[in-house]
Amino acid sequence: MLRRGRSTDATAGTTTGRAPRRALALFACAACACAIAPAPASAIFRAFSPSSPWNETAVPAASANPWASQFSDTPGYTMRLSGTPENPSHGAPIYFAEPGDPVAAVTITQPDWLRDGEIAWDGNPIPAPSGVTPASGLDGHMTVVSADRRTAWDFYGCVKASSSGYVTRVVVQWNLAGQGFSSSSNDNSARGSGTPLISTSLRAEEALNGIRHALGITVPRVSRIYELPATHSDGVQGPEAIHYGMRFVLRPDYPVPFGASRGVINVVYALKTFGAFVVDQGAPFELDADFTHPQLWQQAGLSAKTFDFTGDDFLPAVPGTPPFLPTIVAPARIAARPRLVVLRVNRRPVGQRHRFHLYGRARGDLRGASEVRLEVHTRGAWRYLMAKPLKGDGGFSAMARLKRRPKRAGHGRSGLRVRGVRLGRARVVPVRAIVPHVGRSAVAHVRLAR
8 A cells, every 4th residue: 555645545445655384494593693593483473374375485486586676766775674663653563462451442534445345344342452552654554463363453544542442544354264365356454455464564573583474565666456365456557567466585595694683584584485475555665564562673683774685686486385494694795786885894903992993885876875874783783883974976984982881880791882882792893884775785893802
């Protein structure tokens, strides 16, 4: 469905403002930077039946992606996470009810958009879990899952959610033991594609512990033609445009980056194993996230601009069992193309009171790119260090002094810090540079003298 200020088509049904194997191959970070161990994904909630398209593994059906240029209007654009805690407006929060939670009546403000098929809301009050809050963007997305985990209610245009009642434009009701799509042709949902929010949005607990289903991606525009598991389209493009319901997998030779966070590893392996369906339109190459549980997002090491994937890294896919995925993380290049952002650091170890020197260059189309964001990886997550302007030729340079954090009563050992970021007792600090809408550098490593 359309997102961010785009018009909606009342005749097409609900439009959303944005917008959009074997389970043994899901992995989490190991203590060693060169290997990963299986994540305990079996304990994580998964919606719909095992035979659902969302829960089937997939394999590439082609050696190249003829729709790669339609993932974004900007060449080299890398996938974003929309709805992480630092960027919650267009997310898709998911709330799990518990026994004893109150139920609340629902007021529908767009009754002519209500479904009347198998995903129709039955009109009964809906559980109101503690803290239930819709996304604040135009979509007003939200999902509530029943305490018995058998039913999910997806909301679109929700402006109020509490034990005193819900106010929303649309609500649909999913049988979580079903197939995850409506058998009725041209049936809409809280997305213009007719697909569910519960399977197409990444939850923090999955990012941390393992993902066992296909995800959903958003592209700028789609065809008016759709294919299962999509059951509707709010697109207006011709048949040559990308379709709702098309499935893609991350290319099998895409290496897990050296020093990757737990969340990056789990998403990489899920996209190789289950892939992602095109489920929404109106924004360039995005994956929706459930912004609840910010502490888990931090542990997973994911944020809105974590990933390096471009459309060229994805291949059209069909159901199938992928080969075994190796657990070795090679410090290899991320893609078969030159890096658009290059970062260099001090060659010699940096001592206390000495300076980090971070410098490099951005290449390619720099229109609209005015600064570079520098980040350091410490305490299990990428953390903001500083931002610097880009020069006319794309060059950038930054200095930061390494200091010792004084020991304070009750705070354990002293440690190093740089510009307020605590480095603890690290001997090597991973750093990276990100230029919005251009790309990110490979991870460089600053050695610290002790």
